[in-house]
Amino acid sequence: MNDIICATRGGQGSRAVRTRAVALARETGLPLLFIFVVDLHHLNEPDKLLAEPLRQEAYWLGRVMLEIARQQAESAGLQAEVVIREGFMREELVRILQQRRAYRLLLGAPRRASVSVFGDDAIEQFAQEIEQETGIPTEIVHPETTP
Amino acid sequence: MNQATLANLLASTANQTDSFIRLEIIFVVLLSIAALVAYFSRRLRHLPYTVALVLVGGALTFISGETISFGANFGDIILLLLVPPLIFEATLHIKWEALRRDLLPILLLALVGSLVGAFLVAWPVSYLLGFAPLAAFTFGALMSATDPVAVISFFRGLGVSQRLALLIEGESLFNDGVAIVLFTVALGIGEAMSNGAAETFQFNQALLQFIRVAGGGLLIGITSGYIVSTVILKQVDDHLIETATTVALAFGSFVLAEQFHLSGILAVVAAGIFVGNIGSQNTSPTTQIALNNFWEFLAFTANSFVFLLIGLQTHINDMVQIVPKIGVAIVAVLVSRAIIVYGLTALNNRFNRLGRIPPHFQHVMFWGGLRGAISLALAVKLAESPDILGGTVTSDILLMTFGVVLFTLLAQATTLTSLLRRLGLTRKPxxxxxxxxxxxxxxxxxxxxxxxxxxxxxxxxxxxxxxxxxxxxxxxxxxxxxxxxxxxxxYAELKQQMVMQARHETLKAERSALAEALRRGLIGEEVYRELVEYTDNRAAALTILQHSQDENDNNRQPAAGSGP
Incomplete structure (x- = not known):
C-alpha cells in the first residue's frame, strides 16, 4: 500500500512521467505501480462488429505500453507492478488510488511548446478533480522537465 | 477504280497523313513544353507545376493572339482522352478501408454539397447578373464540382496528411459525376424548353435520372473492375499483359458507361478502386512495380496536357470585357463553397463523432476547392449548342468558367501552401x-x-x-x-507510433501465415475465413485507435484518450 501510481498511455509526456515515477520510487522506497486504462468511451459507439476487436486491441497495446514502463523501471533497478483497467479514465484512476491508498498519482502532460492553453488547462483540471475526490496528491509531469 | 477516284483516295490519304503528322508535332511540342515547365517549376519551388503550365499556355495564346486548334473539340479531348487515365491512376492509390472510414463526409459533400452548391451559385448569378434561372443553374452545375484533376495533382506535391488528402480527393472524385449529371439535366430541360416540349422542371424525373446515371456508372465500373481483377490479374502472370489490361479497363469502363448514357467518370472511379484494392493483391510484385511506373508516367503526361490546354484555350482578351461578371461568379463560388464545407462538416461532426473533421482541415477543404478541366470541358460543350441558353449567355458562361478556373488556380492554388503551413499541415513534424x-x-x-x-x-x-x-x-x-x-x-509519443506501426506489420504477417497454412492444407477454408476475419477486425480496430490517437494529438482535447 501507499503506492506511487503512474498512469501511462504512451503520449508525449509518457517517458517523462515514468522517469519521474521511477526517481520518486527510489527516493521514497515506496512500491511503484504503472496503470494503463482502456477507455474507449471517446470513440463514441463504434461499429458493433468492431467493439470487441477494439477492446482486445486496446488491451494488447496497453500491455505493450506497460511492458515498456516495467522495463524502464527494471533498468533502474526497480520491480514495478503493472495493471490494466477498463472503464472511464477518471473513475478507474480514482478507484485504484483509493484501493491502494496511494501516496501520489503521477500524470504525464503534453509538451508545453506544442500545446494550446486549452490542452494545459484540461490536464490541470483533470488532476485537480482527482485530487479533490481522493485527497491524494496528484503531480503533473511535463516532457521538458526530464533530461 | 478510275484515275479520278484513285487521285481522290491518294489526296485523302495525304491529308490524313498530314493531319496525323500535325497531331504528332503538337504532341511532341506540348510534351517538351511540359517537361521544361516541370523542370523549371521544380527549381522555382514556389510556383506549383500545374499553375506554371496554365501560365505558360496562357502566355503562348496571348502572344500568338489565337487559341490552338487540335482538330478535335477541347472538351472532348479533356473528357474522353485525358480525364479517364487521370482518374484511374488517382483511384488506384485509394485504400478502401480509409475511404470507408470517411465515406459519410465524402458522400455528404459530393452529393448534397454539389446539389446545394449549384443552387447557391445560381442564385446570385441570376439575381445580380440577370441570368435566366435555367442558365444560372447550368453555370451553378458547372461550378459545383471541385475538379479531381486540379485537386489531386496539387495535393500530391504537398505532402499533406493522408486523411485530409483523401477527404478532398474523395469528394472531388465523386462530385464531378454529380455535377455532370446536374449539367446534363439542366441542358436536357433547356433543350426541351427550346423545343417547346417542357415548361416545368420535374424534380422526381431529375432524381431518377441522377440515380440511374450515377448508379449505372458505378455498376459498370465495379463489374469491369471485378472481371479484370479476378480473371485477368489473378490468372495471368505477365506484367505487360496486365498493364495493358488496366489501360483497356480505364478507357473501356468509361466508354462503355458513356455508351449507355451513364456516368463514365464514376465507372472509372469504381474500376480504379477495385483494381487498387483487389486487383493489386492478385498480382506479383513485378507487375505492381510495372503498373505503378506506367500509370505514374501516364498520369504525368495527361496531367501536363490538361493544364497546358487550359492555358492554351484561355481567351484573355474576351475575359477582360466581362470582368465584373467574372467577379460576381468568383464571389458566388467562394461563398457557396464556404457554406457547403463549414455547414456540411458541422453536420458530419454532429452525427459522426468518430469521423469528425477538425477545423483546420475544414479551412483547407474550403480554400482547396479548386475548379479545373471538368468545369471547362462542360462549358465548352455548352458552347457547342448556343441555341439552348442563348448565344450571349452561353458565351458569358464560358468566359466566367474560365475566369473562376483561373482564379482558383492562380489565387487559391498558389496560396494553399502558405495556408497549410500556417495551419501546421504540410509535411510531417x-x-x-x-x-x-x-x-x-x-x-x-x-x-x-x-x-x-x-x-x-x-x-x-x-x-x-x-x-x-x-x-x-x-x-x-x-x-x-x-x-x-x-x-x-x-519524443516519447514516437515510441507509441512505432508500436502501432509494428502492430500493423505483425497483423499482416499473421494474415499471410494463415494464407500459407491454407495453401499447405494445414487448416481448412472455414477456419481460414474465421481467423482471417478475426485478424482483419483487429487490424481495423487498430486503425481506429490510431486514427483516434492522431485526432487527439491534432485537436489536443481533454478526451479520455488523451491525458497521461
Whole structure:
C-alpha cells in the first residue's frame, strides 16, 4: 500500500512521467505501480462488429505500453507492478488510488511548446478533480522537465 | 477504280497523313513544353507545376493572339482522352478501408454539397447578373464540382496528411459525376424548353435520372473492375499483359458507361478502386512495380496536357470585357463553397463523432476547392449548342468558367501552401521526419550487414575483408541505434507510433501465415475465413485507435484518450 501510481498511455509526456515515477520510487522506497486504462468511451459507439476487436486491441497495446514502463523501471533497478483497467479514465484512476491508498498519482502532460492553453488547462483540471475526490496528491509531469 | 477516284483516295490519304503528322508535332511540342515547365517549376519551388503550365499556355495564346486548334473539340479531348487515365491512376492509390472510414463526409459533400452548391451559385448569378434561372443553374452545375484533376495533382506535391488528402480527393472524385449529371439535366430541360416540349422542371424525373446515371456508372465500373481483377490479374502472370489490361479497363469502363448514357467518370472511379484494392493483391510484385511506373508516367503526361490546354484555350482578351461578371461568379463560388464545407462538416461532426473533421482541415477543404478541366470541358460543350441558353449567355458562361478556373488556380492554388503551413499541415513534424530518417538508416545498415554476412557465408568474401567490413558496419549500426533511442526518449509519443506501426506489420504477417497454412492444407477454408476475419477486425480496430490517437494529438482535447 501507499503506492506511487503512474498512469501511462504512451503520449508525449509518457517517458517523462515514468522517469519521474521511477526517481520518486527510489527516493521514497515506496512500491511503484504503472496503470494503463482502456477507455474507449471517446470513440463514441463504434461499429458493433468492431467493439470487441477494439477492446482486445486496446488491451494488447496497453500491455505493450506497460511492458515498456516495467522495463524502464527494471533498468533502474526497480520491480514495478503493472495493471490494466477498463472503464472511464477518471473513475478507474480514482478507484485504484483509493484501493491502494496511494501516496501520489503521477500524470504525464503534453509538451508545453506544442500545446494550446486549452490542452494545459484540461490536464490541470483533470488532476485537480482527482485530487479533490481522493485527497491524494496528484503531480503533473511535463516532457521538458526530464533530461 | 478510275484515275479520278484513285487521285481522290491518294489526296485523302495525304491529308490524313498530314493531319496525323500535325497531331504528332503538337504532341511532341506540348510534351517538351511540359517537361521544361516541370523542370523549371521544380527549381522555382514556389510556383506549383500545374499553375506554371496554365501560365505558360496562357502566355503562348496571348502572344500568338489565337487559341490552338487540335482538330478535335477541347472538351472532348479533356473528357474522353485525358480525364479517364487521370482518374484511374488517382483511384488506384485509394485504400478502401480509409475511404470507408470517411465515406459519410465524402458522400455528404459530393452529393448534397454539389446539389446545394449549384443552387447557391445560381442564385446570385441570376439575381445580380440577370441570368435566366435555367442558365444560372447550368453555370451553378458547372461550378459545383471541385475538379479531381486540379485537386489531386496539387495535393500530391504537398505532402499533406493522408486523411485530409483523401477527404478532398474523395469528394472531388465523386462530385464531378454529380455535377455532370446536374449539367446534363439542366441542358436536357433547356433543350426541351427550346423545343417547346417542357415548361416545368420535374424534380422526381431529375432524381431518377441522377440515380440511374450515377448508379449505372458505378455498376459498370465495379463489374469491369471485378472481371479484370479476378480473371485477368489473378490468372495471368505477365506484367505487360496486365498493364495493358488496366489501360483497356480505364478507357473501356468509361466508354462503355458513356455508351449507355451513364456516368463514365464514376465507372472509372469504381474500376480504379477495385483494381487498387483487389486487383493489386492478385498480382506479383513485378507487375505492381510495372503498373505503378506506367500509370505514374501516364498520369504525368495527361496531367501536363490538361493544364497546358487550359492555358492554351484561355481567351484573355474576351475575359477582360466581362470582368465584373467574372467577379460576381468568383464571389458566388467562394461563398457557396464556404457554406457547403463549414455547414456540411458541422453536420458530419454532429452525427459522426468518430469521423469528425477538425477545423483546420475544414479551412483547407474550403480554400482547396479548386475548379479545373471538368468545369471547362462542360462549358465548352455548352458552347457547342448556343441555341439552348442563348448565344450571349452561353458565351458569358464560358468566359466566367474560365475566369473562376483561373482564379482558383492562380489565387487559391498558389496560396494553399502558405495556408497549410500556417495551419501546421504540410509535411510531417520535424521530429517525426527525424525518427523516420534514423529508422530508415538503421534498417538500411542492418540490411547491408545481413548481405555482408550472406556473402561471406556463401564464400564470396575473404574472411579478413568480411571482418573489417563487419566492424565498420557494426559501429555504424550501434551509432544509428543509439541516435534512434535518444530521439525516442526525447519524443516519447514516437515510441507509441512505432508500436502501432509494428502492430500493423505483425497483423499482416499473421494474415499471410494463415494464407500459407491454407495453401499447405494445414487448416481448412472455414477456419481460414474465421481467423482471417478475426485478424482483419483487429487490424481495423487498430486503425481506429490510431486514427483516434492522431485526432487527439491534432485537436489536443481533454478526451479520455488523451491525458497521461
Amino acid at each position: 520535424t521530429h517525426v521526419m527525424e525518427k523516420e530518417r534514423q529508422q530508415g538508416q538503421l534498417l538500411a545498415k542492418r540490411a547491408g550487414k545481413a548481405m555482408l554476412d550472406k556473402l561471406y557465408h556463401e564464400g564470396g568474401l575473404a574472411r579478413e575483408v568480411w571482418q573489417a567490413m563487419a566492424v565498420v558496419y557494426d559501429d555504424e549500426i550501434a551509432h544509428s541505434s543509439h541516435g534512434l533511442i535518444t530521439h525516442l526518449q526525447n
